[in-house]
Amino acid sequence: MTTLLIAEHDNASIKDATNKALTAAAALGADVHVLVAGENAKAAADAAAKLAGVKKVLLADNAAYAHDLAEPLAALIVSLASGYDAFVAPATSRYKNVMPRVAALLDVMQVSEIIKVVSPDTFERPIYAGNAIQTVKSKDAKKVITVRTSTFAAAGEGGSAPVENATAAADPGLSSFVGEEVAKSDRPELTSAKIIVSGGRAMQSRENFAKYIEPLADKLGAGVGASRAAVDAGYAPNDWQVGQTGKVVAPELYVAIGISGAIQHLAGMKDSKVIVAINKDEDAPIFQVADYGLVADLYQAVPELTDALGKLGK
Amino acid sequence: MKVLVPVKRVVDFNVKVRVKSDGTGVELANVKMSMNPFDEIAVEEALRLKEAGKATEVVVVSIGPAQASETIRTGLAMGADRGILVKAEGNVEPLAVAKLLKAVAEAEKPGLIILGKQAIDDDSNQTGQMLAALLGWPQATFASKLEIEGSDFKVTREVDGGLQTVKLKGPAIVTTDLRLNEPRYASLPNIMKAKKKPIDDKSASDYGVDLTPHLEVLKTAEPPGRKGGVKVKDVAELVSKLKTEAGVL
Numbered sequence: 038m039t040t041l042l043i044a045e046h047d048n049a050s051i052k053d054a055t056n057k058a059l060t061a062a063a064a065l066g067a068d069v070h071v072l073v074a075g076e077n078a079k080a081a082a083d084a085a086a087k088l089a090g091v092k093k094v095l096l097a098d099n100a101a102y103a104h105d106l107a108e109p110l111a112a113l114i115v116s117l118a119s120g121y122d123a124f125v126a127p128a129t130s131r132y133k134n135v136m137p138r139v140a141a142l143l144d145v146m147q148v149s150e151i152i153k154v155v156s157p158d159t160f161e162r163p164i165y166a167g168n169a170i171q172t173v174k175s176k177d178a179k180k181v182i183t184v185r186t187s188t189f190a191a192a193g194e195g196g197s198a199p200v201e202n203a204t205a206a207a208d209p210g211l212s213s214f215v216g217e218e219v220a221k222s223d224r225p226e227l228t229s230a231k232i233i234v235s236g237g238r239a240m241q242s243r244e245n246f247a248k249y250i251e252p253l254a255d256k257l258g259a260g261v262g263a264s265r266a267a268v269d270a271g272y273a274p275n276d277w278q279v280g281q282t283g284k285v286v287a288p289e290l291y292v293a294i295g296i297s298g299a300i301q302h303l304a305g306m307k308d309s310k311v312i313v314a315i316n317k318d319e320d321a322p323i324f325q326v327a328d329y330g331l332v333a334d335l336y337q338a339v340p341e342l343t344d345a346l347g348k349l350g351k
Numbered sequence: 352m353k354v355l356v357p358v359k360r361v362v363d364f365n366v367k368v369r370v371k372s373d374g375t376g377v378e379l380a381n382v383k384m385s386m387n388p389f390d391e392i393a394v395e396e397a398l399r400l401k402e403a404g405k406a407t408e409v410v411v412v413s414i415g416p417a418q419a420s421e422t423i424r425t426g427l428a429m430g431a432d433r434g435i436l437v438k439a440e441g442n443v444e445p446l447a448v449a450k451l452l453k454a455v456a457e458a459e460k461p462g463l464i465i466l467g468k469q470a471i472d473d474d475s476n477q478t479g480q481m482l483a484a485l486l487g488w489p490q491a492t493f494a495s496k497l498e499i500e501g502s503d504f505k506v507t508r509e510v511d512g513g514l515q516t517v518k519l520k521g522p523a524i525v526t527t528d529l530r531l532n533e534p535r536y537a538s539l540p541n542i543m544k545a546k547k548k549p550i551d552d553k554s555a556s557d558y559g560v561d562l563t564p565h566l567e568v569l570k571t572a573e574p575p576g577r578k579g580g581v582k583v584k585d586v587a588e589l590v591s592k593l594k595t596e597a598g599v600l
């Protein structure tokens with residue numbers, strides 16, 4: 038019995054989502070190997086080899102894996118299938134794209150976004166925007182699993198696994214990379230941030246996001262999130278969306294500003310440890326999940342809060 | 352080029368579902384059902400391709416109980432040309448849905464299949480990717496922009512770090528994200544017209560697909576509840592509570 042964990046990385050390093058998915062992979066009880074597929078990804082493979090409990094790292098270093106294209110990545114994973122009983126990946130956009138393709142090629146049902154490993158074949162997963170939790174048992178001989186990383190602790194370092202080269206699989210050549218627009222930011226990534234400050238429709242413009250939300254976030258060393266309404270209106274980029282159909286986060290502190298608290302938004306943040314809501318409508322549903330609610334006009338309260346934190350030496 | 356759009360009947364996005372007290376699932380009796388919102392976006396995109404002269408026909412297909420024909424009618428009222436209902440009762444998993452859709456695609460020979468990125472009930476986010484694998488077609492999931500270049504598709508995708516653009520060789524699979532378009536409402540005359548549009552009635556057994564679930568649902572439970580906390584009177588009290596009580600500053 039061996040489990041293959043497919044790593045989220047940027048060629049130079051391993052992303053936090055991998056450490057978290059490793060915790061889920063290890064809970065299956067079998068040896069864990071890690072696959073690092075990328076281009077010039079030796080550094081990431083070396084980092085994976087240091088993760089606690091990893092027995093072996095497979096490095097597939099090839100131009101075909103440079104841009105997360107689903108077809109060659111799925112072909113690679115399937116080419117390794119005979120050696121493994123379970124394939125685990127974090128539910129990042131890369132693996133939400135790739136893993137169902139792997140599952141179908143193996144003729145098995147993927148178990149999506151598990152939040153708990155009950156036993157090696159039984160898992161908990163949220164459905165209906167987190168309003169129900171299903172316990173499912175997979176009857177497939179090979180398991181394909183994606184992991185909701187916000188619910189698993191990150192595995193630490195302490196391993197020293199060997200790194201082996203994996204042979205690239207034939208590229209089906211069905212798609213090609215054209216370009217990308219990736220925002221460079223010094224702020225923590227949403228899915229690993231300890232604190233998140235999010236703005237909603239009430240922000241009214243991208244300028245207001247920059248003027249009110251971002252300075253507060255920077256005082257707190259926080260990541261910045263947004264509601265769907267704010268993203269749709271162009272006040273915030275798509276990768277900031279928190280929710281059922283955006284990113285699912287569970288930071289120590291989540292500050293929701295001018296967000297009403299629709300079920301789709303709550304689905305993405307209600308497991309946060311402490312929730313603060315600032316909203317001028319005292320009946321806004323967000324207050325039903327907030328530990329601390331402040332009924333106030335955000336345009337007054339947010340600068341005040343930013344100032345007060347400054348005085349605390351933040 | 353023909354465009355095929357699979358549409359799913361789901362609990363309306365405004366409904367907060369309740370878990371059945373015996374843990375066998377969620378309460379679906381007398382709950383408002385609608386077309387999965389991502390599928391409305393998929394239908395809209397297909398219609399825009401047709402209106403731009405790039406698609407010749409838009410076919411909507413649904414797999415589910417007889418009532419799924421209502422969801423197909425919604426697609427027809429938006430402007431799709433015809434529908435296919437593949438009747439299947441009970442729990443049809445994404446893999447089985449993908450196998451049925453593959454059979455439909457082999458019969459219909461579309462140049463493009465547009466699906467929703469996820470259905471808002473099961474939140475599996477699998478069907479499109481599985482269908483692409485079974486057909487051996489390329490896939491572009493989470494699309495926020497779709498352009499046709501000859502027989503290729505240029506698709507911008509919403510990914511964790513921002514946006515990625517890929518090119519696919521047709522025929523291809525695209526799954527929709529929220530920003531692809533804003534779906535139209537069906538007008539009354541179009542709702543009337545839709546009643547006369549044809550829906551082909553099939554059943555899963557026509558395609559010889561095995562629907563036996565691979566996953567056994569052992570139970571469905573209520574998530575741990577979260578209680579509202581307190582209201583603070585001003586920013587000063589908020590900061591003090593966060594510092595001393597919550598200890599997060």
Ligand SMILES: Cc1cc2nc3c(=O)[nH]c(=O)nc-3n(C[C@H](O)[C@H](O)[C@H](O)COP(=O)(O)OP(=O)(O)OC[C@H]3O[C@@H](n4cnc5c(N)ncnc54)[C@H](O)[C@@H]3O)c2cc1C
Nearest residue numbers: 237238239264265266280281282283295296297302317335
């Ligand atoms: C298929 C589907 C998927 C979805 N996925 C997501 C998702 O992933 N994430 C998500 O967030 N949403 C999602 N939604 C949308 C969701 O249903 C809501 O529409 C959205 O979350 C609302 O965003 P909002 O709270 O910013 O806006 P609104 O609901 O308009 O709330 C704005 C709030 O700001 C307050 N306000 C206004 N002015 C001020 C002021 N000056 N000071 C203080 N407060 C003020 C108002 O009282 C109000 O409560 C989805 C919807 C669908 C149909």
Ligand SMILES: Cc1cc2nc3c(=O)[nH]c(=O)nc-3n(C[C@H](O)[C@H](O)[C@H](O)COP(=O)(O)OP(=O)(O)OC[C@H]3O[C@@H](n4cnc5c(N)ncnc54)[C@H](O)[C@@H]3O)c2cc1C
Nearest residue numbers: 357358414443444445466467469470473474475476477478
């Ligand atoms: C009567 C009935 C009873 C059910 N009972 C259960 C149950 O007890 N337990 C359980 O887990 N699930 C149950 N389901 C749900 C069923 O398992 C899901 O339809 C299936 O798992 C697909 O998952 P998804 O919709 O989350 O897929 P996703 O991969 O999230 O769907 C993505 C896209 O695929 C397409 N698509 C998906 N399904 C269909 C479809 N049926 N027809 C056309 N297009 C489709 C749509 O374009 C959709 O946007 C039931 C469904 C029905 C109709």
